[in-house]
Amino acid sequence: MIENWVSANRPTDEEIEARLEKARYQLFERQIKVKEGKVPVMILLEGWGAAGKGSILGKVIKNMDPRFFRVDTMGVPTEEELRKPFLYKYFKRIPENGRFAFLDGGWVDEVAMQCLHEDLEGEQYHNTIESIKRFERTLTDNGYLLMKFFFHISEKEQTKRIEKLLDSKNTAWRVSEEDKWQNRHYDRYFKVYDRYLNDTNQSYAPWYIIDGEDKKWAELQLLEYLLQGIDTALMNRDNVVPILQNVFPLERMPRLREIPLDMEMPEEEYREELEACQKKLRSLHNKLYRKKVPVIIAYEGWDAAGKGGNIKRIAGALDPRGYEVIPIASPEPHEKNRHFLWRFWTRLPKTGHVAIFDRTWYGRVMVERLEGFCSKNDWQRAYNEINEFEKELTEWGAVVVKFWVQIDKDTQLARFTERQNTPEKQWKITDEDWRNREKWDLYEEAVDEMIEKTSTTYAPWVILESNDKKYARIKAMKTVIAAIEAALEK
Amino acid sequence: MIENWVSANRPTDEEIEARLEKARYQLFERQIKVKEGKVPVMILLEGWGAAGKGSILGKVIKNMDPRFFRVDTMGVPTEEELRKPFLYKYFKRIPENGRFAFLDGGWVDEVAMQCLHEDLEGEQYHNTIESIKRFERTLTDNGYLLMKFFFHISEKEQTKRIEKLLDSKNTAWRVSEEDKWQNRHYDRYFKVYDRYLNDTNQSYAPWYIIDGEDKKWAELQLLEYLLQGIDTALMNRDNVVPILQNVFPLERMPRLREIPLDMEMPEEEYREELEACQKKLRSLHNKLYRKKVPVIIAYEGWDAAGKGGNIKRIAGALDPRGYEVIPIASPEPHEKNRHFLWRFWTRLPKTGHVAIFDRTWYGRVMVERLEGFCSKNDWQRAYNEINEFEKELTEWGAVVVKFWVQIDKDTQLARFTERQNTPEKQWKITDEDWRNREKWDLYEEAVDEMIEKTSTTYAPWVILESNDKKYARIKAMKTVIAAIEAALEK
Numbered sequence A, B: 001m002i003e004n005w006v007s008a009n010r011p012t013d014e015e016i017e018a019r020l021e022k023a024r025y026q027l028f029e030r031q032i033k034v035k036e037g038k039v040p041v042m043i044l045l046e047g048w049g050a051a052g053k054g055s056i057l058g059k060v061i062k063n064m065d066p067r068f069f070r071v072d073t074m075g076v077p078t079e080e081e082l083r084k085p086f087l088y089k090y091f092k093r094i095p096e097n098g099r100f101a102f103l104d105g106g107w108v109d110e111v112a113m114q115c116l117h118e119d120l121e122g123e124q125y126h127n128t129i130e131s132i133k134r135f136e137r138t139l140t141d142n143g144y145l146l147m148k149f150f151f152h153i154s155e156k157e158q159t160k161r162i163e164k165l166l167d168s169k170n171t172a173w174r175v176s177e178e179d180k181w182q183n184r185h186y187d188r189y190f191k192v193y194d195r196y197l198n199d200t201n202q203s204y205a206p207w208y209i210i211d212g213e214d215k216k217w218a219e220l221q222l223l224e225y226l227l228q229g230i231d232t233a234l235m236n237r238d239n240v241v242p243i244l245q246n247v248f249p250l251e252r253m254p255r256l257r258e259i260p261l262d263m264e265m266p267e268e269e270y271r272e273e274l275e276a277c278q279k280k281l282r283s284l285h286n287k288l289y290r291k292k293v294p295v296i297i298a299y300e301g302w303d304a305a306g307k308g309g310n311i312k313r314i315a316g317a318l319d320p321r322g323y324e325v326i327p328i329a330s331p332e333p334h335e336k337n338r339h340f341l342w343r344f345w346t347r348l349p350k351t352g353h354v355a356i357f358d359r360t361w362y363g364r365v366m367v368e369r370l371e372g373f374c375s376k377n378d379w380q381r382a383y384n385e386i387n388e389f390e391k392e393l394t395e396w397g398a399v400v401v402k403f404w405v406q407i408d409k410d411t412q413l414a415r416f417t418e419r420q421n422t423p424e425k426q427w428k429i430t431d432e433d434w435r436n437r438e439k440w441d442l443y444e445e446a447v448d449e450m451i452e453k454t455s456t457t458y459a460p461w462v463i464l465e466s467n468d469k470k471y472a473r474i475k476a477m478k479t480v481i482a483a484i485e486a487a488l489e490k
Helices: A013-037 A053-061 A107-117 A122-141 A155-167 A177-184 A186-199 A215-235 A267-291 A307-315 A361-365 A376-396 A409-421 A423-428 A431-438 A440-454 A469-489 B013-037 B053-061 B107-117 B122-141 B155-167 B177-184 B186-199 B215-235 B267-291 B307-315 B361-365 B376-396 B409-421 B423-428 B431-438 B440-454 B469-489
Strands: A041-047 A069-073 A100-104 A145-152 A207-211 A295-301 A323-327 A354-358 A399-406 A461-465 B041-047 B069-073 B100-104 B145-152 B207-211 B295-301 B323-327 B354-358 B399-406 B461-465
Touching (some): A013 A215, A041 A053, A041 A107, A053 A069, A053 A215, A107 A122, A107 A186, A122 A145, A122 A376, A145 A215, A207 A215, A267 A307, A267 A469, A295 A361, A307 A323, A307 A354, A307 A469, A376 A399, A376 A440, A409 A423, A409 A431, A431 A440, B013 B215, B041 B053, B041 B215, B053 B069, B107 B186, B155 B177, B155 B186, B267 B307, B267 B469, B295 B307, B295 B469, B307 B354, B307 B399, B361 B440, B399 B469, B409 B423
Parallel strands (some): A041 A145, A145 A207, A295 A354, A323 A354, A399 A461, B041 B100, B041 B145, B295 B354, B295 B399, B323 B354
């Protein structure tokens, strides 16, 4: 894009002043509409070193109420961020509904540097671009306004600015080593930037190139594009998004009612197996830690199916410093105000750690679907969004194991009744459980659809037949062990 | 996509029947809503030979009022279509607002065959894909619902069906030579289809893969996806589309008021030049015809700037069998009911022919903009849509010359007054001309923006300084001659 790009004619100084004044005032007004309209706005400022991103951003936010925005300067990733998937640090920073998030430098910078210093090329480059496109699309599909600005200056201008900054002690610190390297290799950077911009210029998140040669003019361009984007987003708030067909490899799975549930495991066999599995798992956990493989174990299942006891057996084998059990309840307001996957992205384990999710992101296509907590369009879209999410996890190198803990309706009734009648277990049974039970058939339909549409080959569902809890526990442990062993062999 | 695709579980016969009945009835209802909502619907049926596209389409349209749809079977292109740009035959067939157009076979088939039989590869393949993506996007940006279905069957099933069809004289004719070739080279076709589907699976026009192994089930899938698409389109009718930044190389152009208009050409010099130019042009026209180069000359300019006389001098040099002057007036209802470029796509010259447009597709960003005949979003988007359109033309091999015929305001007044006062010229001057003159400044602003944003290197604007009409005529002819000579040298 910058290859062919020709800047618009710079207006006269007078015109710039007049339009700036108007645009600044309009931004002040629009931020209130954004807040009222509950539109989350993410603004990516990318471009050449010394192109003026920071100082122009400083001017733009002067027109805004500080409660409505946050600015993040994406510098060197933290130790923690390096141990999370590539997109983690960006997903973490998506704004709440009605708020602005400005990112000074972002995923373009990161990709460009990898291309130039770490040989990101071919298949791997392609996969990174696909990840980014999916990430951007899932944001905009979920109502985010994502605006991507590239600040462009010529090599000559960059040299001039860098020299000027270096001239004074007060400003020399603003020139990074990478800025200097970039200026010396302007042409190489140019090619990498240009290809990246072409590859990611999508109609749901197009690039806006800002002519950065003149600061006031650059500020005006940024403001006017931003206003245009906001107006578009406000008018499109109720968009219904097309449902994309799955593009990931799927495994055929049985329907719930086709699953035999008569397997049992005698007590003695169970004791032996349990001990052997826990020993095995303990030793694998060490290896995982050393090889820095992250593990994500996801549990879904019927009420009273035995999730808790199952999780306990796995967790019991792990070093407490290296795992976490994450119970998922209804989302809190600050979670509801973001993309539904945000609360899972931000809870991912570090490399070498194990995260066990007690209920998961699949709530979107079960409870949220059935209780009407999201629109039909939302949950229908979510199958693909979830497959994309898990694709990111496995491409990052994570072991992903997903359990559906299955029992039949009679078994549930027996366990409910037992809980009700056993004083120390009564806390485990609530009116809601009984209400959910009434919706068994609807849930079964939803679960069947979920398993059908999200059993990807890279993250298939595993059914734990849990009429006999002992059988289910051993099966879970063996499944986890096999998955970890397979990952360690890679 | 078909590589990884796993069909949804086929419902039971009973369920299919029940859902079919419901879906058929819904389609009957929805077609009325589509008509009332003025949504144009284009449906592309692609896929394997003998996959059942035709027969299922036959069933689907039984639920529809024949006034609301048209079916086109895209077979071998006609002689005329072969002499137009690749996308011509598809653009020609886009439906009017509120109507359905079904295409049985389309651009996938064409591209796949070119890949397999004509070595469409690399850069050229990439350009074709980009053209298609732009075409699809400009349709959906303009409110079209574009649904793309791929009917998928296995190699085994295809073999079985082809054999069965060949068994009877009544059906053998339905198996084409290409179908047989395809079946013998199923794997090669599979790869080509799969790559194509991946490359063109866009959120504004996603692919829907139809499991074609069972006809009733295939019909149901098609109907249900179609209904889903229609509902989405109806809800999104008032979408505001983001304005894409130009990605094509631009030339810097002066503003209208910076253009000197004092050039003059003495009568004698004019006579000589005119004769020489016309002679030259006549001989070039022959060469164009033999080399099958199409030429498109576009005229825009102020009222009374001298467009008519200018066009006459060029046309006068051409063989009447090989050129056409196309005057463009306000669009008629059937034109207004389609994408604004449709009436230009359908008026393109054949290869080897010359089309001179007296006013053009630029009406969108001048009169339609200023008179409010389209929304702000529409005309702001149009710069890019026009650059894309002209990109198609030049990639097809056309010579594209665009003239802006420029005069100053005083000269216009003098010519208007002269027309008014000369009985035989009075028909040339209307009240509307005087009204437009009052909006001179607004038009000037619009024209400046138009020239700035659409002077691509492959189709730049040429200013004809026409205070002296003779000067302008010779400049026009020399410009056309130079452009044709450059094209013939390629």
